[in-house]
Amino acid sequence: MIEVANRLKYVEEYYFSKKLKEVAELKTNGKPIINLGIGSPDLPPNALVILAMVNSLNDDNAHQYQSYTGLPKLRLALSQFYNKHFKVDVNPETEILPLMGSKEGIMHISMAFLNKGDEVLIPNPGYPTYEALTKLVEAKIVKYNLTESNKWFPNLEELEQQDLSKVKLMWLNYPNMPTGAQATEEQLEQLVVFALKHNILLVNDNPYSFILNNNKLSLLSVKNANKCCLELNSLSKTFNLSGWRVGFVLGNEQFIKAILKVKSNMDSGMFYSIQKGAIAALSAPIDWLNVLNEIYKKRRNLVWQIADKLNCTYNKTTAGLFVWAKLPKGELSEDFSDNLLYNNDLFVTPGTVFGTNGEGYIRFSLCVNQTDLKETLNRLS
Template sequence: MIEFANRLESVEEYYFSRKLREVNFLKANGKPIINLGIGSPDLQPPQKVISALVEGLNDEQAHKYQSYQGLPELREAIVAFYRDMFDVYMSPSTEVLPLMGSKEGIMHISMAFLNEGDGVLIPNPGYPTYTSVTKLVGAKPIFYELDASNNWLPDLDALEEQDLSNVKLMWISYPHMPTGAKASEAFFTRLVAFAKRHQILLVNDNPYSFILNDSPKSLFSISGAKEVCLELNSLSKTFNMAGWRVGMVLGKSEFINAILKVKSNMDSGMFYGIQKGAIEALKCTKLWYVSLNNVYEQRREIVWKIAEALNCTYDKYSSGMFVWAKLPAYVKSEEFIDVLLKDKNIFVAPGTIFGSKGEGYIRFSLCATTDDLEEALARI
């Protein structure tokens, strides 16, 4: 009998991979399911992005192996994007690495920096992949709790009281997923100082900066952040390119080179046409962001009504493509979403999949048409 690797004992199949099988089974059996659970943009990318992909197919270089570091033009477009949108200046040759989605970057960073037994500070609630990847590489998750009373920000004073001698890496994500909370520049400054004091690699996962957010920020806007920080970003949400799998990691050259050692042994470069499309996306004018957010604003207004109809409360000042809603007292998240799925054929995400501090919350995605959202409201 062939046995599985021991590391699989520490992780489970990704929640949405498992739950969407159930949802798709119900749909296949005629149930009119409205999916408000997952943040997969339903809008189209900019037309010029699609055109660049199509044109790239006919380039004589298109079907060859590509550079492990991406096209020079793509790296230049990424740093220009950071310069124009965040007022952050990076080197295109040494301080940026294109990725096949930022989720890939979570694994690459973990493999490049973590040894077995190293401690990793992980937000609770937070993106589940931080925990699963930490376990897969044999490191130790150390959860720091977030709650609404502190605007879903880490309590750095409480962390200072812990033994951090074994902590190697800390994950943050602001604007925060799943809550949509934002961090100020002053708080980023405190985080960078905290990371320096304890020699912790601080990684900001930053794919939601431009969705319903009037003050996008990069961790690298903080003086001295390059010494101890990395930042992940993605084209998935900002440009409706989730299936294209285009992301990036930025940081000082020593950090990027370490990640490249891992990445170059795991893939053979991003498809040429996708890179050409990504370049065009990164050149979009501010009109693109205004148009995108107009759609999400309309959708969010309806989702707020849905939340109210379910006797939930929410923060009108959060950002991102989700609405994080607090259930009435004593209502369990997973029980609630199962009843909603069974009785109303509406799927939303339970807060518990993001950690124990997500109990009592549900998360609505804005990745559904206004017609579907109005229908969901009518059913409720």
């Protein structure tokens, strides 16, 4: 038997990879499972996006290897998009790197900047991939607390009491997943000051700004952010293109060059026609997003009713694709989730998937049609 690498001893299979196998098996056995746990947009993208992709299939060189840095028109469209919606100016030639999804970018950034033993500040609760990929590059995880009492924002005074001399990188995610919390401009400014003081690379993962959110902010809009910050973004949630795998990272030229050294050795460029579709998405009228958000509003109202049925509490001012709900006192997240799965044929995500501070919470996805949400309400009546 050939042994696997030691790094795999410290990394588990992704929670949803395992749990969805169980859900699929229950469905195969005839269980009418309604999946309220996964943030994979179920609605189609703008028809103009699909048309642009199809029309490009016969273009010259469409099926050849593409540039590691993406089509110039894609980088330009990304730059114009950030200028229009975030008032952030980035050079499309040197400060933007398209990615095959922002998840890929988390790995590339980790490989580009972290050495074995470097410390990484990771939110608790937070996206599990931050922790898993930190382990894979053999860096050291240092969790920082996000709590409801502090509105799911890091307690910088608490962090200042710690030894930060070995911290190289800090992951942020605003609007936040799983909680939906939003950071203010003042809070982002505080984070940049903190990062500059301690020579920490600050990375904001920002894929939820356009979903049920009236306060669109980019970390890169903050003064001096270009000295210590990167921002990841994605077309997955905003434009219903999760399966297309289109993301990007923005930051100063030296940071982007470092990431490109990793990326250019791991892929051979994004498929041409996907890039053409992405350009169409970024250039489309904003009206399409407004229609999308009206659908999500109706779904969210139903999810709030579901949470009420379960005697959960929640914040109605949050943003993003999820509803983060606090369980009745004494209930444990995984037990509560499993009880709904086995007794009501409903899958919701237990908060502990995202860290110990997720205990006592569950997460509902809005990527569920109204028919299934109404059926969920019926099952709980």
